[in-house]
Amino acid sequence: MPGPGRARAARRPTLEQVAAEAGVSRGTVSRVVNGSLEVSAKTLRLVQDAIDKLGYVPNQAARSLVTRRTDTVLLVVSESEARVFTEPFLGGLVRGLSQELATTPLQLNLMMASTARQHERVEQLVRHGHVDGVALISLHGDDPLPRNLAAAGAPVVVNGRPVIEIPGVPYVDADNLAGARAATEYLYRQGRRRIATITGPQDMCAGIDRLAGFRAALKGRRGVTRLVAQGDFGQADGERAMRELLAEDPRLDAVFAASDLMAAGALRALRAAGRGVPDDVAVVGFDDSDVARNTDPALTSVRQPVQQMGRELARLLISRISRPDQELAPVILPTELLCRESA
Amino acid sequence: MPGPGRARAARRPTLEQVAAEAGVSRGTVSRVVNGSLEVSAKTLRLVQDAIDKLGYVPNQAARSLVTRRTDTVLLVVSESEARVFTEPFLGGLVRGLSQELATTPLQLNLMMASTARQHERVEQLVRHGHVDGVALISLHGDDPLPRNLAAAGAPVVVNGRPVIEIPGVPYVDADNLAGARAATEYLYRQGRRRIATITGPQDMCAGIDRLAGFRAALKGRRGVTRLVAQGDFGQADGERAMRELLAEDPRLDAVFAASDLMAAGALRALRAAGRGVPDDVAVVGFDDSDVARNTDPALTSVRQPVQQMGRELARLLISRISRPDQELAPVILPTELLCRESA
């Protein structure tokens, strides 16, 4: 049986055939293909021509078998639960990764890993050497996956600062702290003095850092009332949190929400409570998502350079693969406050 | 040189070692691993034990080399320009694909392919047999990629009905026509009689079919004014289109937009024009994206079962790979109208 139903096109030319065509040995062709410098100019030409003529492309499996490299990296989207991304995120990240990897022979493998079973599958894959490296995104703080993978000796990079730094696992992240601080300072400079924040989950660094940024912006300022409500990054929870804040301090005049979705929820709660935005209460979100542009009023929001984050993630991973014992510093990319109507 | 800086863990056990441990031949172990039935129960046990004891996992490269299978499928995200997905889409699709592939030995490779150069790279990859099959999403109608790939003999499936049916390339799609019809009928049943639509690009089937659905809903109805404006699925263009419609017929009382983003844009234009929604003008979108839940008023919208579309895409591709000459019918999945505040 020729395998389960494969009907592949005519067999592709092999090194052997190229060698015959060029009148040299297999070894020499291999050297040319792999860019070895120890080949005479004449031979090089000869082989190149043969390659072009035959349309030769190396067989990846054969190469892998001997090099023990797979030329594949794995992107693990480690969502716990049904939590989804707000728009620009997954797409932007993948686009960046893709772009950067296109300059290398590396392929991008993708796996969703929400369940424990899927996590295990990822570990298997990596342990068994099916990939050269792994990039993890959307981790919760306590996820043991990156540590395990790194312990298994695999090159690992993560998107988003881990709650506890993991030795040997570099990360790329937006400057959440600075972004949140900028947003909060913007509110303060508008003269707002009863400022609330709706935080993200405090087991994720994005949540932690954005709260820290809020605090930092207001640190040492006198005459400012600070309010904090916990959220889960989702819209419904943002709405609930806003209601609670309003109950706690009906006179609050500004809110920084750690995500656009929560900010959108807050907007609903504020409207329901009869508060005008931005006149009575100014609102700032985080992410600069599609949602931000389409609420009423449109959300002022903090933008993260998502695509560039993907690029840096790829770069980090590539370094890690090629020089596993080199120390790699985290990459923190700047954020930007985009002012729209809500603040 | 042991390859560029690899420092892989201790070499994994091979078939050979398992065979030695179990006291059988390599061939027998291979049969067990590949689930051949022609193995005695006793031998089976013996081999299984040896596998477990050694923690044996087949070497994919070696296997690939002889079977000429890669056990990899490629997902090509073929965006022209900077067009992005509205939220649930990419993530949902990938989640579905991922889920379904998890039941097979197939890996999911991802490539963004916006530029011509990238398209070429995809063709290369496929032609050179680096993947067993290809799923394409986000195609414009005139994209030659699926046809080329299919012509090269690769199993290909696409998401979204191609404008011109491609022989041998099955597709999965949401029932755009029925969805659009339901939305439009809903408006009609509310008593609206001057009904507009903002279409998607007419070189994409989603755009074409949603317009067709609009037309079908109103077909044969008397006393209904129909208005059509072209959009590009984006928000800004939705806003522009709405302004034009308003200029064309200031008394229009309903709009069906072929995307939530355009509907959101329409909402802005309507507000600017002083029209109340839904009282003066009812608005329905398409996609049930994050945006729909967060506009003011929240958008009534048509939901597509994105994750299931991903699953079906995977199923189709798997069939195509295992039985290349079997005819496969397209899969059309039902949509659902979600009523919120805007209509």
Next chain:
DNA sequence: TTGAAAGCGCTAACAC
């Protein structure tokens, strides 16, 4: 600078 040759780990055809 080049050629020869030894595998990498596995499957599948064939023989027993």
Next chain:
DNA sequence: GTGTTAGCGCTTTCAA
């Protein structure tokens, strides 16, 4: 049923 064996296409010493 099971063992034997011939490759799959490539990289990489080792010699020349």
